[in-house]
Amino acid sequence: xxxxxxxxxxxxxxxxxxxxxxxxxxxxxxxxxxxxxxxxxxxxxxxxxxxxxxxxxxxxxxxxxxxxxxxxxxxxxxxxxxxxxxxxxxxxxxxxxxxxxxxxxxxxxxxxxxxxxxxxxxxxxxxxxxxxxxxxxxxxxxxxxxxxxxxxxxxxxxxx
Numbered sequence: 001x002x003x004x005x006x007x008x009x010x011x012x013x014x015x016x017x018x019x020x021x022x023x024x025x026x027x028x029x030x031x032x033x034x035x036x037x038x039x040x041x042x043x044x045x046x047x048x049x050x051x052x053x054x055x056x057x058x059x060x061x062x063x064x065x066x067x068x069x070x071x072x073x074x075x076x077x078x079x080x081x082x083x084x085x086x087x088x089x090x091x092x093x094x095x096x097x098x099x100x101x102x103x104x105x106x107x108x109x110x111x112x113x114x115x116x117x118x119x120x121x122x123x124x125x126x127x128x129x130x131x132x133x134x135x136x137x138x139x140x141x142x143x144x145x146x147x148x149x150x151x152x153x154x155x156x157x158x159x160x
Contacts, residue, residue, distance in 0.1 A: 043143045044096065044160070049075040052157045053084070061086050061156075067109035067125060069097060076160040081105075082145065083114055084158065087127040092156045094145040095123070095131040101139035 051072045053061075060066045067085040076082070081097040083106065097106040097114075104118020113122045113134060120136035131142040146159040 043100070044078040044080065044098075047075045047160050049073075049160045050157050051076055051160075052155050055154045055156065061092070064088060065112070065125075067114075069108050069114075072158075072160075076158075077143075077145070082158065083109055083125070084147070084156070085109065085125045085130070087125070087130065090149060090151060091127060092147040092149055093125075093127070093130045094147045094158045096143040096145075098143070099139060100142055101137060106142060 055061055058068060060068050061084065064086055067083060069081050069083050071077070071079050071081045073079060077096050077098075082094050083097055084092060084094045087093050095106075099106050099116040099118060099121060101116065101121055102118050104116040104121075106114045106116050106121075106123055108114065109125055112126050113124055115122050115136065116139070119139075121133055121139035122135035123139075123142050124130055124132050124134040131144045133139040133141065148157045148159070149155075150157070
Protein backbone atom coordinates (compact mmCIF):
# COMPACT_ATOMS: atom_id res chain seq x y z
CA UNK A 1 0.00 0.00 0.00
CA UNK A 2 1.24 3.45 -0.82
CA UNK A 3 1.50 6.31 1.66
CA UNK A 4 -1.44 8.10 -0.04
CA UNK A 5 -3.76 5.09 0.39
CA UNK A 6 -3.00 4.93 4.15
CA UNK A 7 -4.40 8.40 4.86
CA UNK A 8 -7.76 7.85 3.15
CA UNK A 9 -10.74 6.09 4.68
CA UNK A 10 -12.88 3.68 2.81
CA UNK A 11 -16.62 3.99 2.21
CA UNK A 12 -17.53 1.60 5.03
CA UNK A 13 -15.51 3.58 7.62
CA UNK A 14 -17.05 6.84 6.39
CA UNK A 15 -20.63 5.50 6.61
CA UNK A 16 -20.00 4.06 10.08
CA UNK A 17 -18.69 7.43 11.31
CA UNK A 18 -21.46 9.47 9.70
CA UNK A 19 -24.15 7.02 10.82
CA UNK A 20 -23.31 7.74 14.47
CA UNK A 21 -23.75 11.49 14.02
CA UNK A 22 -27.59 11.54 14.22
CA UNK A 23 -27.50 9.31 17.29
CA UNK A 24 -24.98 11.51 19.10
CA UNK A 25 -26.74 14.76 18.19
CA UNK A 26 -30.10 13.28 19.21
CA UNK A 27 -28.70 12.29 22.59
CA UNK A 28 -27.37 15.82 23.12
CA UNK A 29 -30.78 17.33 22.26
CA UNK A 30 -32.57 14.92 24.62
CA UNK A 31 -30.22 15.75 27.48
CA UNK A 32 -30.96 19.43 26.97
CA UNK A 33 -34.69 18.73 27.37
CA UNK A 34 -34.64 16.48 30.42
CA UNK A 35 -35.62 19.30 32.74
CA UNK A 36 -38.85 20.01 30.91
CA UNK A 37 -38.16 21.91 27.66
CA UNK A 38 -40.16 24.77 29.13
CA UNK A 39 -39.54 28.21 27.73
CA UNK A 40 -40.13 29.78 31.13
CA UNK A 41 -37.75 29.08 34.00
CA UNK A 42 -39.02 26.62 36.58
CA UNK A 43 -37.37 28.57 39.39
CA UNK A 44 -37.87 32.14 40.43
CA UNK A 45 -34.83 34.23 41.21
CA UNK A 46 -34.20 34.52 44.93
CA UNK A 47 -34.71 38.15 45.90
CA UNK A 48 -34.19 38.06 49.68
CA UNK A 49 -37.69 39.53 50.09
CA UNK A 50 -39.60 38.23 53.10
CA UNK A 51 -43.24 37.88 53.99
CA UNK A 52 -44.47 37.19 57.51
CA UNK A 53 -47.73 35.41 58.27
CA UNK A 54 -49.45 35.51 61.65
CA UNK A 55 -50.62 31.99 62.39
CA UNK A 56 -53.69 33.24 64.29
CA UNK A 57 -54.90 34.60 60.92
CA UNK A 58 -54.25 31.31 59.10
CA UNK A 59 -56.69 28.68 60.44
CA UNK A 60 -55.53 26.11 57.84
CA UNK A 61 -52.02 26.18 59.37
CA UNK A 62 -53.16 25.56 62.95
CA UNK A 63 -52.63 21.80 62.80
CA UNK A 64 -50.01 19.43 61.37
CA UNK A 65 -50.65 18.73 57.71
CA UNK A 66 -52.53 22.00 57.26
CA UNK A 67 -51.73 23.96 54.10
CA UNK A 68 -52.46 27.15 52.19
CA UNK A 69 -51.78 28.25 48.60
CA UNK A 70 -51.23 31.98 48.11
CA UNK A 71 -49.38 34.57 45.99
CA UNK A 72 -47.44 37.32 47.75
CA UNK A 73 -46.25 39.74 45.06
CA UNK A 74 -43.88 40.21 42.13
CA UNK A 75 -40.64 39.91 44.15
CA UNK A 76 -41.82 36.76 45.87
CA UNK A 77 -41.80 33.76 43.53
CA UNK A 78 -42.58 36.04 40.56
CA UNK A 79 -46.13 36.47 41.90
CA UNK A 80 -46.78 32.75 41.44
CA UNK A 81 -48.66 31.12 44.31
CA UNK A 82 -46.68 29.41 47.03
CA UNK A 83 -47.82 26.32 48.91
CA UNK A 84 -47.15 26.58 52.65
CA UNK A 85 -47.52 23.43 54.79
CA UNK A 86 -47.20 22.75 58.49
CA UNK A 87 -45.23 19.51 58.41
CA UNK A 88 -44.76 19.17 62.20
CA UNK A 89 -45.77 20.99 65.37
CA UNK A 90 -42.80 23.35 65.04
CA UNK A 91 -41.94 23.03 61.32
CA UNK A 92 -43.33 24.80 58.25
CA UNK A 93 -42.26 24.39 54.62
CA UNK A 94 -42.95 26.43 51.46
CA UNK A 95 -42.67 25.53 47.77
CA UNK A 96 -43.50 27.18 44.48
CA UNK A 97 -46.73 26.13 42.77
CA UNK A 98 -44.96 26.33 39.39
CA UNK A 99 -44.34 22.82 38.08
CA UNK A 100 -40.70 22.36 37.04
CA UNK A 101 -41.61 19.77 34.37
CA UNK A 102 -43.77 21.61 31.85
CA UNK A 103 -44.70 24.84 33.59
CA UNK A 104 -48.12 23.78 34.80
CA UNK A 105 -49.65 24.91 38.04
CA UNK A 106 -49.33 22.72 41.11
CA UNK A 107 -52.83 22.83 42.56
CA UNK A 108 -54.25 23.09 46.05
CA UNK A 109 -52.90 20.56 48.52
CA UNK A 110 -55.04 17.49 49.16
CA UNK A 111 -53.90 15.27 51.98
CA UNK A 112 -50.18 14.67 51.72
CA UNK A 113 -49.73 15.74 48.09
CA UNK A 114 -50.43 18.41 45.49
CA UNK A 115 -50.84 17.68 41.78
CA UNK A 116 -49.86 19.52 38.59
CA UNK A 117 -52.95 20.35 36.55
CA UNK A 118 -51.04 20.20 33.27
CA UNK A 119 -49.58 16.69 33.34
CA UNK A 120 -50.47 14.99 36.62
CA UNK A 121 -47.15 15.02 38.48
CA UNK A 122 -47.72 14.63 42.22
CA UNK A 123 -45.57 16.46 44.76
CA UNK A 124 -45.12 15.36 48.37
CA UNK A 125 -46.14 17.63 51.23
CA UNK A 126 -44.70 15.62 54.13
CA UNK A 127 -41.44 16.47 55.87
CA UNK A 128 -39.63 13.46 54.35
CA UNK A 129 -40.64 14.12 50.73
CA UNK A 130 -41.57 17.80 50.63
CA UNK A 131 -41.71 19.23 47.05
CA UNK A 132 -40.41 15.94 45.59
CA UNK A 133 -42.13 14.09 42.75
CA UNK A 134 -43.96 11.18 44.38
CA UNK A 135 -46.23 9.97 41.57
CA UNK A 136 -47.86 10.64 38.24
CA UNK A 137 -45.64 12.08 35.50
CA UNK A 138 -41.97 12.22 36.41
CA UNK A 139 -40.79 15.71 37.36
CA UNK A 140 -37.87 17.42 39.08
CA UNK A 141 -38.36 18.66 42.64
CA UNK A 142 -40.36 21.91 42.93
CA UNK A 143 -38.54 25.04 44.10
CA UNK A 144 -38.61 25.53 47.87
CA UNK A 145 -38.15 28.57 50.08
CA UNK A 146 -36.77 29.00 53.59
CA UNK A 147 -39.44 29.27 56.30
CA UNK A 148 -38.60 30.52 59.80
CA UNK A 149 -41.02 29.80 62.64
CA UNK A 150 -41.18 32.21 65.60
CA UNK A 151 -43.16 30.29 68.18
CA UNK A 152 -43.30 33.10 70.75
CA UNK A 153 -44.66 35.59 68.20
CA UNK A 154 -46.88 32.99 66.52
CA UNK A 155 -45.53 33.85 63.06
CA UNK A 156 -43.74 32.28 60.15
CA UNK A 157 -41.50 34.18 57.75
CA UNK A 158 -40.90 32.99 54.19
CA UNK A 159 -37.74 34.18 52.46
CA UNK A 160 -37.85 34.38 48.67
